[in-house]
Structure formats: structure tokens, C-alpha cells
Amino acid sequence: MANVNIFKFGVSSPADTSPMQRLKTVGYESKDILAVIGKSEGNGCVNDFSRTLSTHVWEPQIPESAVTIFSGGTEGVLSPHVTFIVHDPKPTGLVAAVGRTRLLAPHEIGTSEHALQVASSVRGLMDQSGIRKEHVHLVLIKCPLLTSSKVEAIKAAFKTPVTTDTYESMAKSRYASAVGIAVALQEIEEGQLEAAMRNEDRWSSKASCSSGAELEDCHILIIASDPSFGSLRAASAFMKDAIDARTIIKILDQIKNEGGHVVQVFAKAEADPTGKIRGTRHTMNTDSDLHSTRHARAAVGGLIAGLTGDTQIYVSGGAEGQGPPGGGSLCILYELGGLA
Amino acid sequence: MANVNIFKFGVSSPADTSPMQRLKTVGYESKDILAVIGKSEGNGCVNDFSRTLSTHVWEPQIPESAVTIFSGGTEGVLSPHVTFIVHDPKPTGLVAAVGRTRLLAPHEIGTSEHALQVASSVRGLMDQSGIRKEHVHLVLIKCPLLTSSKVEAIKAAFKTPVTTDTYESMAKSRYASAVGIAVALQEIEEGQLEAAMRNEDRWSSKASCSSGAELEDCHILIIASDPSFGSLRAASAFMKDAIDARTIIKILDQIKNEGGHVVQVFAKAEADPTGKIRGTRHTMNTDSDLHSTRHARAAVGGLIAGLTGDTQIYVSGGAEGQGPPGGGSLCILYELGGLA
Amino acid sequence: MANVNIFKFGVSSPADTSPMQRLKTVGYESKDILAVIGKSEGNGCVNDFSRTLSTHVWEPQIPESAVTIFSGGTEGVLSPHVTFIVHDPKPTGLVAAVGRTRLLAPHEIGTSEHALQVASSVRGLMDQSGIRKEHVHLVLIKCPLLTSSKVEAIKAAFKTPVTTDTYESMAKSRYASAVGIAVALQEIEEGQLEAAMRNEDRWSSKASCSSGAELEDCHILIIASDPSFGSLRAASAFMKDAIDARTIIKILDQIKNEGGHVVQVFAKAEADPTGKIRGTRHTMNTDSDLHSTRHARAAVGGLIAGLTGDTQIYVSGGAEGQGPPGGGSLCILYELGGLA
């Protein structure tokens, strides 16, 4: 169980690693890094090479045991940045664990096997680090997707891909990761995993999963609270729909009442699959120029940035299994006491 | 000076005129309509044929003196709908006037002559209807843009288009309209019109302008308050930037304190031209897949929909001269007393 | 069996019906029109309102028995235009028949029932008009798609949509139409229809199908040759892949040898589903900014326009069941003798 601190810095492009220097100025070294989480400025979809570029430039900068999680898409007011999760010698109030699943074969992506691997890895990380499920506020995962080449490789091996639509494979991969998280956190019983995969109707409010072509395993970050110490805290909840300002405001008010200030927000967003929000039609699922995940990030990003006054937030699109349909999981990290 | 009432209804497509029937059920006829204002579900840019389609189906349904103002783009959570401004026999608290400029020749679009025509028409409408500038809360304008054909026609006539970039012509047209409004409302002195056009640095917080290929004149709607009567009220302000939740919340709180409820919101949104919001980089101006007006509508739409709990709101992209750079004009119509 | 002539004219926008006047100048009346076929300038996908707009303005101009077939998407060099199929009192060398299926319920779109209805309607039209399958060169169909609202309506009725992805529903609808055509032309045995629908592996080189939100039945146009008379001729073939210039050049050479000139080209285009063309990777299926049908129209449109020197051609994207995978059906109408 690693005590962790959290820092975020803007980047001038997906290739910008200057935050490494800024991290040093606040007293941490490369070796302290557990995870680099970023919002990069591509389309957040299949051919988002901003994520791949960021992964390329960051991986040589961090320990081999550390993970990168780059979520593409800074639509609307969202601002490209990286968030460091760093090991801290003293208790801070937050603890974390990071790891990876084994490599997933292309035909496993988005399947029960994918979910099982995630469940097993998350559970293993919790066991090793002594994190108890009641204290977990966020399980952040980066998981692979299917490209045309992978689809063909699967077919050539006489196996069946979970879908032949590369964009849809991102959703399938996110859902499998979310189910794996829910099983590890005992939100879904292990015996229900297959049914959850088949029915696509279960969700975890702690899960935040994002797909990418830049990796073939799943990168995992677990953040939990240890509130007897330090000044860092976490609050988690879920947005009921994409305009659920009430839930966000409630947490922000609570943070204010505790005399705290927000350090980082992790939110998932999606277009309501019914095509409606509170009974009124939206057009995110019929816009063939712009994928619904881009719409959702822009809208929910606009709302949270407005409420927090901060555009360097982690809003990720595609919330299958990560909060209720049309809504999304929400985790806010904050610090008690005045701004440093 | 026409006393007006306001109603809004969802549409199932840009061709849906069923709100006409719903208007009748609340007691108004086609002849009562002063304006049909809509958010239609196209890209809101040059080739947005959802606007043209809506205009085509609505114009035969309304009096010749009435105007249509369709703003394309329901990115994110925004919901396609139409808002009717209807004449009411009794005082309601709101008054309105509608009209048109003369047809603008292609080479006039976005120029000082365009601004002058708007100024003159807005002033004329105010004079005729006895609306005083102090009472104006919103001047909504739909104005033309340049297509490839129009650019060529201008060149063939040995004249110079304001720009040869069709998307940019939308911004030039909006700015000229906004300057015209500001002159009519005496926010800019008439003698300063040329300078305002040249420097592109002036703005009106009452102006809301939107460009389209579906018309060749400017359609104008002026909404003013007459608060000695009735239960309808207007509040106007401007967002300082695209995440200015504070200004919106302040008005919403005031409405709540008056015991009112929101009927409709008219907001302009834009990508901050400096590439930054509160000092932090955004990517709306470097995204070559998605025009900045689409980004801005999605983000500001997400914020206002979250704060009002309503997705059938009028959020329009491209706020040149309509509120401060990076921000936008804001007008909220509301009704005192409980919901009908 | 109607003898037909064919004319095409450019349009200045999807709302432009001025070709009606031009048709009159060449001696035909509205009552002579069997079909108006157009390329309109939208995205050719789910939310293409240019098609709906064109349908709206054209339907009042033509006989009730006539059909409209608007295919969206004039990517690259393609030029928006309409093609008239008009009844001619004297034999021309070409004959045609037009009709409609019954309305398809949303849950039927893209299913075997859809294919059966098309098969039955095409067969009925051939029987009534005495067109024999050996003479058919083209069966052009406009068929419906699923929107978010239709998907919800299906679910509310406890039925299952063929897909919940609105863009994918276009492909499913095209394929069902193509299978129906193939059955009617006895390219697929009737008993094989179900298997063809299940395996998605059959195709007709005479089929050209395009989906749209603007209709709920299928519009059908059959073009056949009657070469004992007149000077109009048809040639049909299929492109083996999206760069199959050889097949096109072969037909063009034959036309030249016969002393003819091209009147119109009808081609289907698609991204090879394997992600490769002649063994080399393409990126149309992994581009999340631009749907593969748009890519394919642009590329094949560029090739055919280059070879014919004409950009007012009918190139339609999404060739499921319409020519071999990655290729597409091809029909060229031409006239013997010098240019009129």
C-alpha cells in the first residue's frame, strides 16, 4: 500500500514531457511515479495517435513498474494535461496500487476472459497492497481495442472478434474492464460475470475505463482513501445523467464545508443510449460526423469545468458499465486546508 | 409594440412541424406568430442543410411578416426544438418586434454596409414599436454567409469578398450584425462603426447573431421587458468566458428568489481566440476535425443544461461582437409564479 | 414497360429544383418523370438532411407514381446533380419500371422480411412491365434506416432492432435490399434468402442500394436494355476493388468503339472490409473522424470522374451485397452516335 500524492500540469502538446521538470520542483523524482494519467488532444477514438505519442514520450521517463493511462479527447473547454500519482514517504490520506493484466489476445478483447483477467488483476493488486474494497474510490483502466489488422488476425485464426466495427470495439473493451472491476469490488458476484457480460446491464460507480490502440494489456490504477492521516481525500459518486449538476454540486459543497479544495476530478460521460436525456431527445447517437463519445466529453467537460472553475480535469467518454446508462462514474480528489 | 408570450416544443427532425398543433392546444394560431426560433441538428456551419430544411417547412406555416431564425448545432446534450414568440392580446411583461433588412448583396456580407443596414433596421423596429433601448434584453439575428458560388459571383463582378473562406464568412457576418445591433442600442456611437468593423474589438451583450446559407437578408427579433405587467420577465448579462458558471448561477438564483422559473435561455458561446481559458490552453482552435463553434456549443450547452436541468435551450456558437472575447451574451426569459 | 430517356443537370443546392425548367427545354413535362435520382451534398450518413431537403422540394414536382432516390455525399470531385428518368413515347433502347415496397416497420429494417418485400416488389415490377431479368442492368433502391427514436420504438414494443448503431443500420438495410434484388433476379435462389441474410456473403452486380432517414418504404427503379431500338444503351459490370480502373476502362473503350458517349455512371463503392486493398493496408475502417462510406465515395468518385472527365456521376457508398466485398456494382448508360 503506497501512500500517494497527486500533481497535475498542463502540456503544450502530446509530446511535451516538461511536467517532469515541474514535478522535480515540487520535490519528487521519476522513481516516485506510480502512474502518469493524461488527457491528450486527439479524437479519443480508434485513430487517436495523440495517445500513442504521449505514451511513447512518457514511458521512457517513468519506472517500468509504473503505468501510463492516456485518455484522448479534450473537446470543448477541456485542457490537455498530465496528472502524476507519486509515492509519498509519509501518509497523505490517499493510497494507490498500479499494475497490468497479462497481454490480451485480440480475440479476447471485450470478452468474459478480458473481464476475468481484469477482476483477477485488480483483486491481486488489492490483496498485495492491503487495500480494502470499502476504501476504493476509483479504479482507472486503460484497455486495448480492435484495429482492422487485429480483426483480420482473429478471422485468420478462425476465431470470432467481439465486433468487426473498430469504434464499437472500444465500447466492448471498456465494458469488459468495468465488469472486471465490479467483480473485484464485489459489486457483481463472480458467478454473475458471464450474465453481466451477456446482458450489458451492470455497472460500477468506481470504474473508469478508456480504450486505446497503444497497448495490448490493461493498465490499472486503484485509488483508495486512508483518511486517518494526511490532508488528501477522495469522494466518489455517480452522475445519473449527463446533466446531473446536482450530484457534482453536492460533493463540491461538502468539500467546501470541510475547508478543502479540489485537486482533480475523474468523470466518465456518455450519450444516453435511449437517445433521450430526462425524456428529451439528444442527437449524439445519430450524428455521423462526430462520434458520441466526443459529444459527451465536450458537454460533461463543460459542466464540470464550469462548476470547478478548472479545465484541467479528467473527463473520459464512453461509460459502459461505469455508472448508470447515460450517466457516469465520478471521483473527486481534494485537499483539506488552504491552497498550498 | 407587441405583447408576447413564449412557448417551446421539441421536434423529432428538422422537418417536423408538429409543434404547430401543440401551439394551438395552448390557445394560439398561426397568425399570432411573430417568430419561430429553432435549434436544428446540423453542424451549424456552412453546409448545414438542417437549417434550410427547417426554414422550408416552417415558412409556409407562419405569417409573411413573421421571421424564422434557425441556429444549427445541437452538440452534446442540446435538444432540437422550436421556440415560438407569439402575439398576446394582453400585457405579459415581454414585448417584441420583428423585421428584416433589405437583401444584402454577396459583396456586402460582413462589411460596414451590412452593419449599417442592421443598425438602421433595428432602430426602425424600435422606433415603430416604441421599444426603448433600456428595455431591450435580446436582439436575435439570422444573417447570410458566403458560399463558393457567392465568392465567385463577387469576383466575377470585380468586387472583393470579405473573405474567401466560407466558414470564416460566418464569423464576419455575425460580427457585422453585432456591430449593427450595438450601434442601434447606442453601445457604439454611429461614428465609431467603421472603426469597430476594422478593429473587430467591440461587443454588445444583447446581441445574438447566427449565420446561414438559407437566407439573403437578415432576420431580426427584438425582445424587451415591460415589467409593469404580466408574469414574464427577462434577465440579460454576459458570460465572461466559456466556463462562467457564476454569472449563470447568479441569475438563476435571482429568478428563484423572485419565485420564478426559467422559460428559455439564449446564450452565445465561442472558443477563446487566445487559445486559453483562464490561462490554461484549450484545443478548439487547432482541431481540424471539428470547428470551434461546434466545440463551444457542446461545452456551454452542457454547462447551462446542467444548471437549468433543461436541454431545450438556445445555445449558439460564434460570439464575435456578442459578449467579450471567449465569452458570450446571455438572456434568460422566465415566468413569475409556479409552473403552469 | 416504359421506354425511357435520361437527362442530368447540376443543382446549386439540395433545395434547387431549377432542373425542372431545364427538363422542359429538352421537351419533357413533369408528368413524364418516372424517377428523380440525385447526389446531394450532405454526409451521406444518418443525419444527412440534404437528402431530406431534396426529397421535400422534389416530391411536389413529380407524379405520385414517380420515385425519388437521393444519395447523399459528393465527397472529393463529385458534383451535386439530379438525373431524370423520363418516359419517352418512342423506343430509346432503354426501358424502366419504378415502384415501392410497402412501408417497413422499424423492426423489419435490415431483416429477411425487408429482403422478401424487396424481392417481391422487384419481381412484381418486372412482371407488370414485361422486363426480363437478362435485360436488367441496374436495380436502384433507396431504403430506410434506424434512428435513435426508431430503435427506442422497437425496444418499447419488445422487439429487437437489427442493430442499435444507427450508422450500422444503413449497411444492414442496404444489404437486405441487395439480397432482395438478387433473389428477384434469380442470382440467389429464394430458398437461400435466409442463409444469405445470415451469412452476409452474397451479392448482385446489378444492385445499387442507398439508405436514408427520409423514407419508410423502399423506392425502386429498374433499368433494362431493349437494344433493338433507339440509341441509348446500358453496360453493367462490377469493380473488383476500389481501384479497379481496368474494368471501367474496358467498358469505356467498348463504348468508344461503338461510337457512343457516356450519359451517366452508377457505381457503388466501399472500404474493403478486410482493411486491405490488393494486400496493402487502407485506413478507412479505423478513421473515427470520417466514416468509411465517405472515404470510399471520394476515392472511387475521383477515379471514375478522371476516367470519364465528368464529375456529375452517381457514386454511392456502402456496397454490402452490391458487387464483391471491397468492390461494387457498376452500370454505365450511354448513347450511340455523336453528342447531341
Next chain:
Amino acid sequence: MANVNIFKFGVSSPADTSPMQRLKTVGYESKDILAVIGKSEGNGCVNDFSRTLSTHVWEPQIPESAVTIFSGGTEGVLSPHVTFIVHDPKPTGLVAAVGRTRLLAPHEIGTSEHALQVASSVRGLMDQSGIRKEHVHLVLIKCPLLTSSKVEAIKAAFKTPVTTDTYESMAKSRYASAVGIAVALQEIEEGQLEAAMRNEDRWSSKASCSSGAELEDCHILIIASDPSFGSLRAASAFMKDAIDARTIIKILDQIKNEGGHVVQVFAKAEADPTGKIRGTRHTMNTDSDLHSTRHARAAVGGLIAGLTGDTQIYVSGGAEGQGPPGGGSLCILYELGGLA
């Protein structure tokens, strides 16, 4: 004057450097590389990080004196690949020279100073390597563009950017590079450079320029013929418009007649700025969902791939000053004798 050979290989992603191994199998080492030219699979516009990623992975693989030139955008049938220009100990029939301009300050991009620097560098390279202008077939340049940050930096220094529209800055940069090439090749007199920059009406049929955010100087590659030796040859011409198949076929026929086969094609493509091709309207300049350079690459790529049967070709969008308006420069490298 370096004798050069040319090889091309497909890539599986913008991060794929496996062609390095393939180059070795044909007998060349990293130290032999003069230039790596690639088509990468981004949008080819301002935020194309596929180019940046390719540059990142390739630059450590090649000599410091070598240059990378990555052109984004493999729309339609185009296939991502890299082309190596390698030094050959013996005469091949082709010679080349590579170099760079000095870094351009942001305010210089797209200006006369930019053109002058290119002219001077191209001339210097020709002088040093003994290449005579009559033998030059292609000058390929990668040049910088303006981002939001660069625009702000320029304004902060009280200087004026050539444009504030980041996408338009790409065109301005390409044009300045093309004028520089034309001056160096004496297609434009040096005294006419300022006028050429002002009037934007001059062009070179040897210039092929592409802009990107991934560099701040201009990378230059000159290819010339030395036909007394070897079996490699070059042919250059220009396409008169985007459907000018005749010019391409003429060169391909000549190559066939000489018993040669095509090794690589370098073509520039653009949307005709008049909005018409051979008098007929196109929609590339009014499509706000898809920039005209993407349209043009897809269409011209489809044509050339069809005519050559090869999709691994270099077709680049935005031909300002590189061939006549609406057309583009064209250079085909070929080898005499049978395929190796």
C-alpha cells in the same frame, strides 16, 4: 551530388519503424539514408499527431544530416507507407540533395522571408551538389505552421501573424515554400518574389510542399535526373485539375513504352478555389465537416491509385503554388527494365 536509390515499404502504424529492417534486407544501412518520406494516417491538418509520432520514432533511426518529410492523410484508398531515399555508391540515374532552412520564427511563417529562406537553401543545396535546375524533377518540402500558442506568441511580441486561422496557416506556409522553390529554379525572377507573395498567383510544377506542427524549420529534398547512367528515371508534369487523368496516363504510357515500371508517384492535390471543376460545382470548399485538403487527397489518390494499381503513393493535399490552381504538381519515379 548523391546518387540515390529509392525504396518504399508499408507501415502498420505511425509508430512502425520495421521498414528499417526491410531496408537492410535490400542492402542499405541507416547511414545511407538521405530522407524518409512518409504518408501517415492522421487528418493531415493542424492537429495531425500521426506525423509528429512518425517523426519522433524515425529521427533517432537516421543520420543527423538526413531529413524526415511526413505528410498526413491517407484518405480513401491511400496506404500508409514510408519511402527511403538512400545514397547509392554507383550512378542510378537519380541524384538528390537534402537540407534544412534555418529555424523560422513564428511571425515569419508564410511570409516573404520564409520564401527567401527556402529559395536560398534550395539554391545552396543545388550549388553544393552540382544539380542543375534543368535536371530537377521534384523539390519536396516540409514546412511549419501556426498553432494557437504561436499566434499568441507573435501577438505578445507586437508582431503580426500571416493569419490567425491555424488551418489557413498551413496553406500560407505551403505557398511561401513553393514561391521559394520557384525562385531557386528561376521559374520566378528573384525581383518578383514580393509580388508573387502578395498576389498568390504563381506556381512551380516541381514544388511539393506540406505543412506540419512537428518542425520549426523547412526540411528540403531535391530529386534530379542524371539519365546517362543507371536504370532509375524521373518524369514530371502537372495535373491541370483534380480529374486530369490524361496527363497521368500520358506519362504512364511513356514509361510503359520505355519498358519501365513505376517506383513512386509524388502528386499534389487541391480543391479548385473557384468551387468548380471544368465548369461544374464541387463542394470541397463548403464542407464544414471535412477540410478540402482531405477531400482532395481522397479523390486524386483514388485516381492515381486506380491508374497505377498502387495505393502506396505520395498524394499530398493543398497545392497552393504547386501546379496551377485546382491542379497540382506531379513527379513519377520509375525504373527501366523488368520488375526486380
